[in-house]
Amino acid sequence: MSLTFTLIQTKLHWEVKLANLMMLEEKINSIQQKTEVVVLPEMFSTGFSMQPEEFAETMDGPTVAWMKKIAATKKIILTGSLIIEENKKYFNRLIWMLPNGTFGYYDKRHCFAYAGEHEHYTPGNKRLIAHVKGWKINLQICYDLRFPVWARQASDSKNETEYDILLYVANWPERRNHAWKTLLTARAIENQCYVIGVNRVGNDGNEIYHSGDSMVVDPLGEILYHKAHDEDIFTITLDKEKLELTRNKFPFWKDGDEFRIMNEER
Numbered sequence: 001m002s003l004t005f006t007l008i009q010t011k012l013h014w015e016v017k018l019a020n021l022m023m024l025e026e027k028i029n030s031i032q033q034k035t036e037v038v039v040l041p042e043m044f045s046t047g048f049s050m051q052p053e054e055f056a057e058t059m060d061g062p063t064v065a066w067m068k069k070i071a072a073t074k075k076i077i078l079t080g081s082l083i084i085e086e087n088k089k090y091f092n093r094l095i096w097m098l099p100n101g102t103f104g105y106y107d108k109r110h111c112f113a114y115a116g117e118h119e120h121y122t123p124g125n126k127r128l129i130a131h132v133k134g135w136k137i138n139l140q141i142c143y144d145l146r147f148p149v150w151a152r153q154a155s156d157s158k159n160e161t162e163y164d165i166l167l168y169v170a171n172w173p174e175r176r177n178h179a180w181k182t183l184l185t186a187r188a189i190e191n192q193c194y195v196i197g198v199n200r201v202g203n204d205g206n207e208i209y210h211s212g213d214s215m216v217v218d219p220l221g222e223i224l225y226h227k228a229h230d231e232d233i234f235t236i237t238l239d240k241e242k243l244e245l246t247r248n249k250f251p252f253w254k255d256g257d258e259f260r261i262m263n264e265e266r
Contacts, residue, residue: 001240003135003165006035007198007225009214009232012047014205015055020045021066028070028078033235037132040080041169041200042142043092048171048204049083050120052090056083067097075099077132080169081108081141089122094139094169096130104128108141109150117143127261129163135240136163138193142170145183145197149261153191153253161253164243166191170199174211181213181226188217192246192253194238201231219246 008027013019028038042048045063046055057063063082071078077098084093084105092108107124111117127150130137144150145168154162166187172180180197188195194217201212216225216236225236247253 001134002237003133003240004034004036004235004237005196005216006031006033006038006233006235007196007214007216008038008040009199009201009212009227009230009234010041011202011231012041012044012200012204014047015049015051017045017055017063021063025066025070027233028074028076031074031233031235035076035235037077037079038074039167039169039196039198040078041198042081042171043083044080044169045082047200048115050116052083052085052120056085056090058085064095064097064103067095067103068101071097071099072101079139079167090120091124092117092121092141093124094128094141096128096139104130106139106141108144110143110147112143135165135238137165137167138163140166140168142168142172144168145170145172145180145187148187148190149259151187151191152259153193153256154259159254161192161247163191163193164240165194165196165238167196168198170197171204171210172199172213174209174213177211177213177228181215184215185217185221185223188219189221192219192250194218194243201229219243220250 079096081094084091094106096104106128128139184197197215200210
């Protein structure tokens with residue numbers, strides 16, 4: 001069984017929502033290949049903004065409505081993160097939008113304190129693993145990549161792996177791109193899964209440069225796709241049989257340490 005993803009590595013208009021949505025809609029409409037999941041960067045409508053008071057929307061706001069429209073029109077799953085206000089709190093929230101208008105969401109667990117994200121946004125406390133065509137996809141955001149316990153593969157009572165794909169959307173700066181590329185590969189190897197990382201390119205409003213370096217990595221750590229510096233729209237089909245063969249031949253995941261992630265209710 002296969003699943004096809006399209007990764008959109010793009011520049012973003014700094015804190016100009018309408019311009020970003022128009023640009024991204026044009027890019028999505030340009031996709032010629034058959035695809036099932038389209039992945040946008042972190043905070044795709046604004047860039048990595050620390051002004052949620054000005055740019056946050058509710059879940060019934062225009063950007064979520066835009067995602068519903070695009071997913072329904074193109075008959076795709078559309079995902080990426082944006083700034084959401086809920087119960088007087090702000091979240092860096094990844095939306096997993098289905099073609100029928102239903103959705104799941106994941107709130108970024110690890111706020112990037114180095115840039116002050118923790119001063120503006122509330123961290124999430126629950127993982128989201130989406131199910132598509134027999135695939136299980138663990139959805140995370142940018143800085144989460146540095147924390148392997150939060151992504152760590154667990155086994156259920158049926159002695160099966162918890163997920164098949166680990167997906168990160170990001171605004172990860174070029175000055176730390178060695179860590180980005182290394183950790184994406186490490187997460188694939190240690191969890192014996194495919195890893196997809198979608199990053200932006202270009203300067204943001206703080207003149208921080210992003211080199212993209214979006215990647216797809218297979219369960220053995222082989223890089224299937226990597227693009228630096230340039231905008232790119234890339235479609236790739238992942239093979240479930242290859243994943244299962246790898247896990248059966250090298251069943252390292254069965255020897256992993258047992259653990260539980262304890263979450264505080266916020």
